[in-house]
Amino acid sequence: MSKQLQGVLTALATPFDQDGAIDVETLRRVVDRSVDAGVDGVVAAGSTGEVGALSSEERLLLIDTVIKQANGRVPVIAQTGATSTAEAVRLSQAAEKAGADVLMLITPYYEPLSLEETVTYIKDVARSVKLPVMLYNIPAVTGVNLDPATVRALAEEVDNIRYIKDSSANWEQALQLIHHHGDVIGTFIGWDVYLYSALVEGAAGVMAGTANVIPDEIVAVSRLIAEGDLTGARELWKQLYPVVDALLSVPFIPAIKAGISLQGLSAGSPRRPTADLNAEDLARVQHALSALYQNVG
Numbered sequence: 001m002s003k004q005l006q007g008v009l010t011a012l013a014t015p016f017d018q019d020g021a022i023d024v025e026t027l028r029r030v031v032d033r034s035v036d037a038g039v040d041g042v043v044a045a046g047s048t049g050e051v052g053a054l055s056s057e058e059r060l061l062l063i064d065t066v067i068k069q070a071n072g073r074v075p076v077i078a079q080t081g082a083t084s085t086a087e088a089v090r091l092s093q094a095a096e097k098a099g100a101d102v103l104m105l106i107t108p109y110y111e112p113l114s115l116e117e118t119v120t121y122i123k124d125v126a127r128s129v130k131l132p133v134m135l136y137n138i139p140a141v142t143g144v145n146l147d148p149a150t151v152r153a154l155a156e157e158v159d160n161i162r163y164i165k166d167s168s169a170n171w172e173q174a175l176q177l178i179h180h181h182g183d184v185i186g187t188f189i190g191w192d193v194y195l196y197s198a199l200v201e202g203a204a205g206v207m208a209g210t211a212n213v214i215p216d217e218i219v220a221v222s223r224l225i226a227e228g229d230l231t232g233a234r235e236l237w238k239q240l241y242p243v244v245d246a247l248l249s250v251p252f253i254p255a256i257k258a259g260i261s262l263q264g265l266s267a268g269s270p271r272r273p274t275a276d277l278n279a280e281d282l283a284r285v286q287h288a289l290s291a292l293y294q295n296v297g
Contacts, residue, residue: 005075005102005132005163005186006204007040008222010211011048013256014062015267022058024065029265030212031069037215038223040205041075042066043104047138047167048209048256051079051106053271056087060094067099081106081136085121089128096129104134104165109142118144119154126158134163134188148176155185165190165207171197178203192244196237199225209252210244212267213259214292239295246288250281258282262289 012034015026034042044066045051045059054062063078070076078095080103082088092103105125107118126133135154139145145168146154155161166174167190174194177187178201186204189195195206199222211218217240224233247255253270254277260267262285269276277285 004204005041005077005134005188007206007226008211008215008219009041009043009077009188009205009207010034010039010215011043011046011190011207011209012066013209013212013253013260013267014045014049014054015257016271017268020271022054022061022065023268024061026265026267027062027065028069030260030267031066033265034211034215035070035073037211038219039074039211039215040222041077041101042070043077043079043207044100045079046104046136046207046209047106047141048212048253049079050253050271050274052109053274056082056091059091060098063095063100064098075101077102077104077134079104079106079136081108081125083108083110085124088121088125092125092129092131096131100131102132102134102163103129104136106136106138107142107144107146112143115144115150118142118146119150122154122161123158126161130160132162133158133160134165135161136165136167136190138165138167138190140167140169145170145173148173148181151177152181152184155181162186163188163204167191174198174203175201192248193241195244196221196225196233196241200230200233209256210247210259212256213247213263213289214240214243217292239292243285243288243292246285250277250284251275255281255285258285259289262286 189198
C-alpha cells in the first residue's frame with residue numbers, strides 16, 4: 001500500500017452458516033458489497049467481525065479470504081491483536097505474509113494490564129512486522145485507555161505505527177488526537193455516531209460497522225464532506241443518523257447482521273452465546289431502514 005489510508009473503512013461482519021462455521025462464499029459477497037459502494041478500505045477480524053468468538057485459525061482464514069476477495073481494489077486492514085504478545089506476533093506476521101496492507105492491534109483484553117505493560121506489548125508486536133500498524137483503542141473492552149500523549153510517543157518511537165482507531169467514545173480525546181497529533185498519526189474514529197463530526201473535524205477517516213448495512217450512503221456523506229459540501233453532507237447525515245442510532249441502540253453485532261439480511265444478503269446469526277435480535281429490536285432497525293429509503297427514494 002503506497003498511499004495514505006483515509007476515508008471510510010468498513011469493519012466487516014463475519015457471516016456464519018447454519019452450523020456456525022465461517023460462510024466463506026457469503027463473506028466474499030459482504031466484501032464486494034462494501035467495495036462496490038466505494039469504501040476506502042475493509043477491516044477483517046475486528047470487533048464487528050466477532051473476533052472474540054473466533055479461533056486463531058479462523059481469524060487467519062477470514063483475513064486470507066478478505067485479502068483475496070478485495071484483490072487490491074481497496075486496502076485490507078487485518079486486526080491481529082491478541083491476549084498474548086506471542087499470539088499477536090504470530091497472527092501479525094501471518095497476515096503480513098498473506099498480503100494485508102495494514103495491521104490493527106487491539107491490546108490484550110482479558111488479564112488487566114498497566115499502561116506500561118500495554119505499551120510494551122504494542123512496541124513488541126509492531127516491531128515484529130514491516131507493515132503500517134493501526135493502534136486500536138477500545139478501553140471498554142481492554143480496560144486501558146491509550147491517551148493522546150501515549151499515542152504520540154508510540155508513533156514517534158516506532159516508525160511503522162501510523163494510525164489509531166479510537167473507539168473510546170470520548171469526543172474530547174478524539175479531537176485532541178485529530179488536532180494536536182495529526183502530524184504524527186492518522187486518527188480513525190470507530191464510534192459510528194461521530195461519523196459526520198469526525199470527518200468535518202479533519203479525522204483521517206472513520207471505521208464503521210454500520211457501513212455493512214448502509215455503505216453507499218456513508219460513502220456519499222464522506223465524499224460530500226471531502227468536496228466541501230458540508231450542507232449537503234449534513235442533510236444526508238440527518239437522514240442516516242436514525243439508522244446509525246437504531247443499530248447502536250440495540251445489541252450491535254446482531255443488529256448489523258439483521259441489517260445486512262434486511263438488505264437481501266443473509267449473514268447468518270451471531271456466534272453463540274450472542275443471540276439474534278428480539279422482535280422489538282428487529283422492528284426498530286427495520287423501521288429506521290424503511291424510513292431512510294422512503295426519504296432518499
